[in-house]
Amino acid sequence: MQALHQIAGITLLNLRTLPQRLGTSLVVVVGIAGVVGVLVSVLAMSEGFRYTLASTGRPDRVILLRAGSDAELSSGVPRDAATLLATLPGVARDPSGRPLASVELVVMVDLPRRGETEPNNVPFRGIQPAAFDVRDEVRIVEGRPFQRGLREVIVGRKAAREFAGLAVGSRIGFRDSDWTVVGHFASNGDVHESEIWSDAEVTMSAFRREGYQSVTARLADGSRAGLRAFRDSIGRDPRFSITALPEPEYYAKQAAVLSTLINVLGYTVAGFMAIGATFGALNCMYSAIASRQVEIATLRAIGFGALPVVVSVMIEAVVLAIVGGAAGGALAYLYCDGFSLSTLNFNTFSQVAFDFRVTPGLLTQGFAWALGIGLAGGILPAVRAARLPVTVALRAG
Amino acid sequence: MGYLPLLWAGLFRKKTRTVLTLLSVFVAFLLFGLMQAVTTAFESGADSADAKRLLTIARYSIIELLPLAHLRQIEQVPGVVGVAHAEWFGAKYQNESNAFPVFAVDPGRYLDMYPEFLIAPAEREAFARTHAGAVAGVRLVQRYGWKVGQKLPISSEIHPRADGSLAWEFDLVGTIDAEDPAVRANTDVVLINVAHFDEARRLGKGRTGWYVVRIDDSSRARAIAADIDRRFQNSPDETKTQPEKEFAVGFAKQIGDLGALVTRILAAVFFTILIMTGNTMAQSVRERIPELAILKTLGFSDGKVTALVLAEALLLLALAGALGMLVAAGALPALNRAIGSRFPPLYVTAGTWIAGTGIVLALALAIGLPPALRARRLRIVDALAGHR
Numbered sequence: 084m085q086a087l088h089q090i091a092g093i094t095l096l097n098l099r100t101l102p103q104r105l106g107t108s109l110v111v112v113v114g115i116a117g118v119v120g121v122l123v124s125v126l127a128m129s130e131g132f133r134y135t136l137a138s139t140g141r142p143d144r145v146i147l148l149r150a151g152s153d154a155e156l157s158s159g160v161p162r163d164a165a166t167l168l169a170t171l172p173g174v175a176r177d178p179s180g181r182p183l184a185s186v187e188l189v190v191m192v193d194l195p196r197r198g199e200t201e202p203n204n205v206p207f208r209g210i211q212p213a214a215f216d217v218r219d220e221v222r223i224v225e226g227r228p229f230q231r232g233l234r235e236v237i238v239g240r241k242a243a244r245e246f247a248g249l250a251v252g253s254r255i256g257f258r259d260s261d262w263t264v265v266g267h268f269a270s271n272g273d274v275h276e277s278e279i280w281s282d283a284e285v286t287m288s289a290f291r292r293e294g295y296q297s298v299t300a301r302l303a304d305g306s307r308a309g310l311r312a313f314r315d316s317i318g319r320d321p322r323f324s325i326t327a328l329p330e331p332e333y334y335a336k337q338a339a340v341l342s343t344l345i346n347v348l349g350y351t352v353a354g355f356m357a358i359g360a361t362f363g364a365l366n367c368m369y370s371a372i373a374s375r376q377v378e379i380a381t382l383r384a385i386g387f388g389a390l391p392v393v394v395s396v397m398i399e400a401v402v403l404a405i406v407g408g409a410a411g412g413a414l415a416y417l418y419c420d421g422f423s424l425s426t427l428n429f430n431t432f433s434q435v436a437f438d439f440r441v442t443p444g445l446l447t448q449g450f451a452w453a454l455g456i457g458l459a460g461g462i463l464p465a466v467r468a469a470r471l472p473v474t475v476a477l478r479a480g
Numbered sequence: 481m482g483y484l485p486l487l488w489a490g491l492f493r494k495k496t497r498t499v500l501t502l503l504s505v506f507v508a509f510l511l512f513g514l515m516q517a518v519t520t521a522f523e524s525g526a527d528s529a530d531a532k533r534l535l536t537i538a539r540y541s542i543i544e545l546l547p548l549a550h551l552r553q554i555e556q557v558p559g560v561v562g563v564a565h566a567e568w569f570g571a572k573y574q575n576e577s578n579a580f581p582v583f584a585v586d587p588g589r590y591l592d593m594y595p596e597f598l599i600a601p602a603e604r605e606a607f608a609r610t611h612a613g614a615v616a617g618v619r620l621v622q623r624y625g626w627k628v629g630q631k632l633p634i635s636s637e638i639h640p641r642a643d644g645s646l647a648w649e650f651d652l653v654g655t656i657d658a659e660d661p662a663v664r665a666n667t668d669v670v671l672i673n674v675a676h677f678d679e680a681r682r683l684g685k686g687r688t689g690w691y692v693v694r695i696d697d698s699s700r701a702r703a704i705a706a707d708i709d710r711r712f713q714n715s716p717d718e719t720k721t722q723p724e725k726e727f728a729v730g731f732a733k734q735i736g737d738l739g740a741l742v743t744r745i746l747a748a749v750f751f752t753i754l755i756m757t758g759n760t761m762a763q764s765v766r767e768r769i770p771e772l773a774i775l776k777t778l779g780f781s782d783g784k785v786t787a788l789v790l791a792e793a794l795l796l797l798a799l800a801g802a803l804g805m806l807v808a809a810g811a812l813p814a815l816n817r818a819i820g821s822r823f824p825p826l827y828v829t830a831g832t833w834i835a836g837t838g839i840v841l842a843l844a845l846a847i848g849l850p851p852a853l854r855a856r857r858l859r860i861v862d863a864l865a866g867h868r
Contacts (some may be wrong), residue, residue: 110759114504117752121745140788151646153577156543157570157637159683191541201730204542258540291716324644348518352745356752359507363756366500370763426736430577432543434734 090398093382095374097399104374107367111400112407114360115456117409117450118353124419125349127201127439129342132426135437139273140330143305144217147298147315153336154431155189160295164323168298173313175303177216183212184300187283189291191433193312194246194256196425203425205246206278206433207236207257209286217301218270225314226266231282234289237266239276241436245425249279260289274334276434277425299330303329337430357456364460368400373441373470379468380476389469396465397458406456408450415449416441487792493764498796499762505800506807508753512746512836513808517826519742521665522735524824525728528662531698532592534705535727536691539718545687546717557697559704564589567689569672570638572646573624580583580620582634582670583722584677584688587613593692603654604626612676614650617667618657619825628652634670639681648680665824693721750839758847761793765851772855773863786856793848794840801840805833 101108140146147168152158154218160168169184176182190210212231215221215479229235236255243249262281270276283295302309314327372379379392425436492498520527536554538544544566554563569582583590587608591597599607599615607613614632626632632650640646650672658664678685695704705721712719713844722730732738765772772785780788816825 106759110756113755114752117748121748125745151572151635152637154637159638191543193541196733199733201733203734281580306567352515352749355507355511355514355751359504359511359749360752362500362504362507363752364499366504366760369496369500424736427734438685 093395115407116411125413129345155251210284368464400461408453509804529725562694
């Protein structure tokens with residue numbers, strides 16, 4: 084009980100004198116804020132990218148690709164096979180009996196980012212009318228849907244924001260042809276918002292393709308057993324050489340390389356910065372106890388124990404770390420959250436636009452790092468303070 | 481130079497404090513060296529570009545194919561001295577998609593185009609002669625433990641063989657390497673003989689992915705590129721030709737502005753260092769005011785005292801900065817070996833050293849100037865009397 088009382092006493096005394104040591108204390112705060120700010124910002128980028136891909140697709144939907152292909156771009160599904168696949172018994176049907184499957188092809192078109200001239204690989208997807216029923220999360224947010232048979236496109240919300248010349252009503256030239264942007268669509272913030280959509284038949288003739296690349300279908304039975312049965316029926320059929328992947332699995336795979344790369348970058352940089360900040364915190368706490376040598380020795384002389392001294396120094400370090408962690412997290416949130424970016428996804432060789440996401444989980448992680456640095460920077464000075472021989476310390480003053 | 485012992489004594493007046501400050505500056509510059517190496521590696525495509533090489537791709541998208549028949553027509557364009565072609569194979573090796581790039585090329589034409597690739601003459605000859613031949617970059621060979629003479633089983637995600645199978649097999653007949661580390665990244669590739677590839681594939685026969693064009697005069701690059709594109713204008717297979725460097729820069733831009741991201745992170749790092757070290761320096765000078773006054777009493781001019789304080793800041797930063805960069809430069813070869821050919825080789829360039837020196841000077845000035853000016857304004861009487 085007495086120890087607690089002593090700890091409270093010294094800690095309050097320490098904290099009250101903090102303003103007198105504003106300069107050095109600020110160093111700890113800034114150092115830790117820097118680490119947490121950088122860590123949270125970089126991880127927010129990786130989180131945003133992962134979220135965009137992870138929120139694409141639903142477990143009751145499958146994407147059918149040529150066996151052996153991991154991405155639509157490298158896949159090929161011949162016309163006849165595509166038509167057969169879309170009408171397999173495992174595919175769900177709408178009330179009028181039409182199968183909920185869209186046979187699609189994806190080509191790349193070159194578009195510059197806003198304010199730039201260099202081309203970027205933007206995915207251009209040819210879809211069938213059923214696509215809007217298969218992916219019922221897709222909504223037209225501006226303009227209208229394209230008309231079948233015409234060179235009209237609708238543009239994903241994020242693609243319209245990142246790339247030049249995609250406003251509703253504008254005309255874009257790809258391949259000896261002019262296309263009119265007639266609408267923008269939203270799709271729950273997922274990867275399709277980085278795409279341009281048009282009618283599959285028109286796309287096929289304009290880009291001189293002979294086959295499709297994928298079939299996206301909703302399963303009649305969306306359970307695991309339903310998926311297994313559907314896969315078996317395709318596997319048994321000698322007419323097909325096709326893999327069926329549940330959408331979540333397919334899109335998670337596509338996020339793998341880039342999000343790992345960003346995570347490695349984030350942790351490496353923040354790790355180094357944390358080491359630097361720990362040295363800064365050590366410095367600050369050493370000079371804090373140096374300036375209070377006499378006070379500490381006086382307290383020891385009148386009967387305060389070593390433990391309360393150690394604990395009080397640690398508490399001071401932790402308080403500074405909390406302030407730094409909060410400042411860093413707040414900066415990352417204000418500066419980065421919602422910031423949008425588009426990059427080349429190596430898995431698909433096409434552009435993906437996404438928003439930085441500063442999540443509570445990331446902020447908590449940043450805070451944990453801040454506390455870690457505070458504790459590491461506080462322990463050695465705390466021990467030194469407690470060990471200082473009283474007589475020496477008093478004489479030094 | 482005679483002042484060095486004085487500077488040293490001033491710097492290490494409080495050992496713990498100085499060592500800790502040195503360590504945090506050291507870490508900052510270590511990070512700087514490493515991150516600049518990553519940025520350089522991303523931009524190395526542009527650095528290793530040859531001004532006499534052009535790239536011709538399909539006009540509307542890099543993924544479209546071009547007819548092999550373009551070859552003869554490009555060869556006839558005035559100023560063109562050589563043409564090679566290549567196609568993306570879409571390799572899947574040991575179940576890993578795009579484990580490394582594989583290009584289907586005409587061996588002689590392609591290797592002529594890249595004289596910076598080192599290959600033994602006998603291996604080059606074997607590559608041209610072997611129908612299903614392949615050569616691979618040395619870093620790939622090391623990573624997978626391949627041996628020249630073995631079979632390489634590589635699947636394609638794009639090109640089925642005539643029987644519909646995606647499994648291919650090639651004979652590894654040689655290795656390619658490069659001296660310049662900036663070029664070595666370009667050798668992280670497997671080249672396969674297009675003769676066998678084109679014959680055995682089911683689709684896309686007679687077409688190729690892109691052309692590499694060598695020209696005689698780099699100052700005419702733009703004119704020759706325009707001339708090539710004009711030949712295919714309004715044909716079903718229009719082309720887009722650009723100097724290799726422009727292509728590399730454009731491709732790096734697709735990834736986004738990595739440079740800007742790294743610059744922002746480094747700005748945060750150095751801002752933190754500025755605050756931390758600046759505070760330490762100010763504190764150190766504050767504690768030494770009586771000593772500085774004594775120096776002035778002994779006849780040191782105001783200018784000299786200012787210079788002493790500034791020099792101390794410079795010494796601190798230069799010491800820790802140089803050490804950080806040296807350790808970064810020393811650690812990178814080991815790091816390169818550890819990550820193998822999954823990433824272009826990382827190294828500290830002369831440009832990074834120059835930038836690092838600039839940062840040391842700027843930081844020394846920003847950190848040293850306020851306390852130095854304070855030392856300059858110091859009046860001996862006040863300082864010695866303890867009126868601060």
